[in-house]
Every structure is written in structure tokens, then in C-alpha cells.
Amino acid sequence: xxxxxxxxxxxxxxxxxxxxxxxxxxxxxxxxxxxxxxxxxxxxxxxxxxxxxxxxxxxxxxxxxxxxxxxxxxxxxxxxxxxxxxxxxxxxxxxxxxxxxxxxxxxxxxxxxxxxxxxxxxxxxxxxxxxxxxxxxxxxxxxxxxxxxxxxxxxxxxxxxxxxxxxxxxxxxxxxxxxxxxxxxxxxxxxxxxxxxxxxxxxxxxxxxxxxxxxxxxxxxxxxxxxxxxxxxxxxxxxxxxxxxxxxxxxxxxxxxxxxxxxxxxxxxxxxxxxxxxxxxxxxxxxxxxxxxxxxxxxxxxxxxxxxxxxxxxxxxxxxxxxxxxxxxxxxxxxxxxxxxxxxxxxxxxxxxxxxxxxxxxxxxxxxxxxxxxxxxxxxxxxxxxxxxxxxxxxxxxxxxxxxxxxxxxxxxxxxxxxxxxxxxxxxxxxxxxxxxxxxxxxxxxxxxxxxxxxxxxxxxxxxxxxxxxxxxxxxxxxxxxxxxxxxxxxxxxxxxxxxxxxxxxxxxxxxxxxxxxxxxxxx
Numbered sequence: 001x002x003x004x005x006x007x008x009x010x011x012x013x014x015x016x017x018x019x020x021x022x023x024x025x026x027x028x029x030x031x032x033x034x035x036x037x038x039x040x041x042x043x044x045x046x047x048x049x050x051x052x053x054x055x056x057x058x059x060x061x062x063x064x065x066x067x068x069x070x071x072x073x074x075x076x077x078x079x080x081x082x083x084x085x086x087x088x089x090x091x092x093x094x095x096x097x098x099x100x101x102x103x104x105x106x107x108x109x110x111x112x113x114x115x116x117x118x119x120x121x122x123x124x125x126x127x128x129x130x131x132x133x134x135x136x137x138x139x140x141x142x143x144x145x146x147x148x149x150x151x152x153x154x155x156x157x158x159x160x161x162x163x164x165x166x167x168x169x170x171x172x173x174x175x176x177x178x179x180x181x182x183x184x185x186x187x188x189x190x191x192x193x194x195x196x197x198x199x200x201x202x203x204x205x206x207x208x209x210x211x212x213x214x215x216x217x218x219x220x221x222x223x224x225x226x227x228x229x230x231x232x233x234x235x236x237x238x239x240x241x242x243x244x245x246x247x248x249x250x251x252x253x254x255x256x257x258x259x260x261x262x263x264x265x266x267x268x269x270x271x272x273x274x275x276x277x278x279x280x281x282x283x284x285x286x287x288x289x290x291x292x293x294x295x296x297x298x299x300x301x302x303x304x305x306x307x308x309x310x311x312x313x314x315x316x317x318x319x320x321x322x323x324x325x326x327x328x329x330x331x332x333x334x335x336x337x338x339x340x341x342x343x344x345x346x347x348x349x350x351x352x353x354x355x356x357x358x359x360x361x362x363x364x365x366x367x368x369x370x371x372x373x374x375x376x377x378x379x380x381x382x383x384x385x386x387x388x389x390x391x392x393x394x395x396x397x398x399x400x401x402x403x404x405x406x407x408x409x410x411x412x413x414x415x416x417x418x419x420x421x422x423x424x425x426x427x428x429x430x431x432x433x434x435x436x437x438x439x440x441x442x443x444x445x446x447x448x449x450x451x452x453x454x455x456x457x458x459x460x461x462x463x464x465x466x467x468x469x470x471x472x473x474x475x476x477x478x479x480x481x482x483x484x485x486x487x488x489x490x491x492x493x494x495x496x497x498x499x500x501x502x503x504x505x506x507x508x509x510x511x512x513x514x515x516x517x518x519x520x521x522x523x524x
Contacts, residue, residue: 043081043090043403046072053083055233063500066387069093070417079401081409085233090394090405092413095424095449100400101392101411102448106456109392113410116232116241117225120254121318127311128461129319129390139302140312143294144461148287148312154464156285157200158363161472164199166360168192168473169480172514182486182511185332189325189473196469197320201313202264203286214260218317221253226501261310268292288313316462323385324466326505328474330383331375333510334431336483337491341433345371349479350517361475363468372475374433376467377450380419380443382431384452387416387504392458415451416504424449481514 048054061068069091073080078094092098101109111133118130128144131137147153168191172183198211224246231238241247268288275281291309335342348371353361361369392411397404405411420428426435441447444463445455453460460466485494497507 040399040402040404043079043400043405044076045081045083046076048083051085053085055084057082058084064498065500066414066416066504069388069412069414070420073414073417079403081403085230086235087233088406088409089391090400090409090411092400092411093417094401094421095418097401098413098415098418098451098455099448101413102445102451102455105398105400108395108398109411110457111393111395113391113393115391116229116238117246117250120250121221121225121314123307123311126305126307127315129315132393133395133457135302136304136308139304140308141457141461143291143304144312147294148290149461149465151464153287153290154468155363157196157465157468160199161196161469162362164192164195165473165476167195169360169476172477172481173516176481176514176516180486180513183514184509184511186325186329186506186509189328190321192473193321193325193469197317199286200465201287201316203268203284203288210260210263214257215317217253217256217260218314221250221257222318222322224250224253257314258310261313264288265292265306265309287316319460319462320466320469322503322505324469326503327376327379327383327385327466327470329506329510330504331379331470331474332477332483332512333494333496333506334379334382335375335478336485336512337494337496338431339491341375341431342478342483345375345433346478346482348372349475353479361472361479363472366471366475369471369475371433372471372478374436376470376474377436377443378431378433380452381425381450382419382429383504384415384419385503386452388412388414388502389451389454390458413451413454415454418449418451421449480517482517484513484515486511486513 046054046057049056057072058065058068061071069080070093072082073091073093078092079097080091080093082089082091092101112125112130114125114132115130119125122130125131126136128137128140131140168188172188175181175183194215198215202211230240241250265288268286269292272289272292288309291304291312295304295306295309335345348369349361352365352368353359356362356365366372389412392413394405394407394409394411397407399405418424422428441450443450443452445451445453445459448455453463485491495506495508499505499507
């Protein structure tokens with residue numbers, strides 16, 4: 001009751017002040033009349049409840065957040081304000097509004113909110129993805145653009161990708177030989193992606209036991225940080241993670257990862273010192289070498305710390321493994337449900353392989369596979385790996401589509417909803433790779449109806465690295481095997497439900513029957 005009285009008194013005070021300002025404005029000039037322009041309204045919002053705000057709409061709606069947000073936005077508009085506990089969130093669900101956020105006001109929305117569970121795993125937000133906008137983040141971004149994940153650097157890992165994909169093909173061929181046992185593609189693709197990212201980041205010298213322990217801890221950590229953190233919505237409930245033991249488990253996993261990182265970094269530092277003292281350059285540079293060199297050599301008048309190195313190293317795994325394998329699983333799922341698209345893409349791939357007489361697709365063949373690239377585009381449209389992108393933080397009050405977005409507001413861009421919007425896409429729910437024959441749009445941040453990697457200053461810096469892994473792996477899976485659904489399952493019966501997580505993964509593992517088209521010996 002006291003809070004209600006205070007709210008009423010405050011509202012009355014606002015009205016009195018507003019009327020006073022209008023009166024002064026109308027009398028301030030004797031030569032011409034001036035009218036006080038009221039500030040733009042806040043974005044529309046559903047009805048809210050005390051304390052919890054709009055949380056009940058999410059709890060009673062679809063369990064998948066980006067679907068629930070799309071449903072609410074269809075009622076309240078493409079710029080919608082939600083109060084989730086004590087946090088204001090604006091949800092963007094149109095191309096026009098996304099362009100204002102990610103281009104027109106990109107600098108205003110270039111920062112990140114501080115997410116409690118992300119603090120520890122990023123060494124206090126010293127990474128690239130979750131760091132607040134400022135000098136440290138700008139330096140890391142420059143290093144990433146100019147040295148860490150350049151097209152040349154990504155191309156230098158071609159041999160790693162080729163070896164990992166060959167091992168994948170051999171493994172599937174061995175599992176499929178002589179028996180009709182379904183292959184768990186989720187498991188196989190995750191193992192392949194793990195191998196590529198681990199070797200590109202830490203080099204092939206990492207011991208198997210250490211690699212397995214690192215990936216186990218990482219997987220457990222991802223599981224711990226996924227889910228609702230009440231402390232993010234209600235700061236006064238920040239103690240809940242401690243009471244439930246979540247904070248302790250997260251810190252325990254991070255201590256294990258940190259110890260392994262210290263060991264690996266020590267080996268890299270010793271190797272770099274030896275090479276420098278002897279004037280040797282063997283050309284075998286991994287991503288950790290690049291980060292350590294950037295730490296030791298001042299870049300752009302600044303330097304990075306060992307915490308920056310560790311945070312970015314962990315981020316390479318967080319961002320590179322789950323999203324890449326999920327995209328490949330969705331692509332294979334959609335192709336299984338669309339036999340004509342499967343036939344067309346396999347025909348293209350096999351023609352290119354036959355021309356080269358190599359029995360496999362290599363990096364230099366990928367530019368000839370135009371329909372495969374369309375298949376990947378269409379997969380990213382329907383199943384963006386991060387459907388809501390990473391949250392942005394409004395640094396100063398501004399207007400978006402005629403609505404006021406106050407400073408401190410969190411912003412989510414629902415790229416999943418935009419990619420399925422009939423205003424921009426014909427038959428938006430259908431898997432039609434051919435649409436990209438006529439619709440000249442790309443995913444690199446210039447076309448705001450298609451934003452699987454975001455846009456602006458915060459566009460995903462690992463885009464080229466992830467796409468290289470997806471293209472080569474899919475091309476060889478489709479070249480080397482014919483695929484069928486197990487147990488007489490029909491295409492329309494394939495479960496396409498999603499996990500309720502920050503990344504859009506399949507809820508049910510994708511298990512398929514593989515029949516060799518080219519023998520493993522020809523591919524190896």
C-alpha cells in the first residue's frame with residue numbers, strides 16, 4: 001500500500017512538472033509560439049503483474065524463448081518492452097527495427113549487460129563476446145579482425161579440417177559396414193567439431209587425456225551456466241546460486257579448466273621463447289600462439305593480459321563447438337525431410353568430386369558448390385544458432401521506430417522470428433534453398449532480414465571459421481554416403497523440436513542410416 005501511495009504521488013509530481021514545462025515553453029517567446037514536444041512513448045508491452053512483471057507471459061507461453069517472444073510480438077508489435085523481474089528488456093522482431101539497433105544506433109547498443117554466470121567463465125568479462133564496450137574490448141576486436149580469425153588464418157587450418165573430416169568419414173563407414181545400425185550424427189559431428197577447434201586453438205601436440213578432461217569440464221560448465229539465473233532478474237536473489245550450489249560447481253569447473261589452460265599456455269610460451277631465441281619460424285601457429293604473441297607485443301598502443309588470453313581461448317570453444325555442430329545437424333535434418341533438395345545437393349557435390357577425380361571434396365572445391373551454400377543459408381535462416389543473438393545494452397537513451405529505449409535497457413534481436421517473417425520471405429516456414437537464386441541476400445550483416453551472425457560492431461567474429469568447418473564437413477558427408485531414416489520412419493515423422501537453451505540445438509539426437517557411396521579407402 002505504501003508503494004502504491006508513493007507511485008501515485010510520483011505520478012502526480014510528474015504531471016505537475018510536465019504541465020509547468022509546457023506553460024513555460026508556450027510563454028518563453030513573444031515573437032513566435034512554441035509547443036513542448038512530449039517525449040516518444042515507451043514501446044508497447046503486455047499487461048504485467050507486480051514484482052514479476054511480464055514473466056508470467058513467458059512461463060505460460062511456448063517453452064522456447066524465441067518462439068514465445070515471436071508470439072507476443074505478433075500481438076504487441078516488432079518493438080516490444082518486457083519487464084522481466086527488475087530488468088527491462090526490449091525485444092526486436094522486424095528488419096526495420098533491427099537495422100536501427102544494429103546500424104543506425106549501433107554505437108548506442110554496442111555494449112553487453114553483465115550476466116552473473118558469464119562473469120566467472122569470462123574472467124570478469126575479459127573476452128570478446130560478453131565484454132562491455134570500451135578500450136579493452138576494442139583492442140581485442142582489432143586483434144581478432146587483423147590477426148586471430150582472418151580469412152588467411154582460417155585457411156591455414158585447412159589440413160586440420162581435412163584430417164578431421166577424413167576421420168569422420170572413416171568412422172561412419174566402419175560403423176555402417178555390414179550392418180544396418182543407425183549412426184548418431186549428433187555425437188559424430190560434435191566429436192569432429194571438438195577435434196577441429198581443439199587442434200586449431202591448441203595445436204595437435206595436446207595430450208589425449210588432457211584434451212578429454214578439458215572438453216568434459218567444458219561440457220559440464222556449459223550445462224551449469226544454462227538455465228534461469230534468478231539473480232539476473234532479481235539482484236536481491238543473487239544468493240540463490242550460492243545456496244543451491246550452482247556457484248560452487250561453476251567455480252570448481254573453472255578451476256579445473258584454468259589449471260589445464262595454465263599447463264597448455266606454459267608449453268606454448270616455452271616453445272615461442274625457443275623459436276624466438278633460435279630465430280626459427282616453423283609456420284605451425286595456432287590460435288593460442290596468436291593470442292600470446294599479441295599479449296607480449298603491444299598492439300595499437302595497448303596490451304592484453306593473460307586473463308584476456310584465457311577468456312578468449314575458452315570463448316573459442318564455447319562459440320565454436322556447439323553452434324557449428326548444431327547447424328550441421330539441422331542441415332541434415334532438413335535435407336532428410338526434403339528428398340528433392342537432398343538429391344540436388346548430392347548430385348552437385350558428386351559431379352564436382354568426379355571432375356577432380358579425388359574421391360573427396362577439398363577446400364578448393366567449395367566455391368564450386370553453389371547449391372550446398374544455398375542449403376547452408378536456408379538452414380541458417382530457419383535455424384540460426386543463436387536465435388536471439390547475444391543481449392545488447394542500451395548505453396544512452398535513444399529512439400527506435402518512434403519509441404523511447406531508456407539507457408540501461410537490455411535488447412534482444414529475435415533473428416529467428418525475422419528469418420521466418422512473411423513480410424520478407426515467401427513461404428517462410430518451408431525449406432527452399434532455391435529462394436537464394438533470386439533473393440540476393442547474405443548473412444554478413446548487410447541484409448537485416450537475415451542475421452544469423454548479427455551485424456555491426458558486435459557481429460560474430462568467428463563466422464568464417466565456423467562456416468569453413470560446416471561446408472567441408474557437410475560436403476563430404478553428402479558425397480560419401482546415402483542417408484536414410486531408421487526403422488521405416490517417414491520424413492514427416494522426423495522430430496524437429498528444439499532444446500530450450502541459448503543455442504538452438506535439436507532436442508532429439510539425429511540418428512540416420514548411412515550407406516557408403518565411396519569407400520573409406522578412397523576418401524582417406
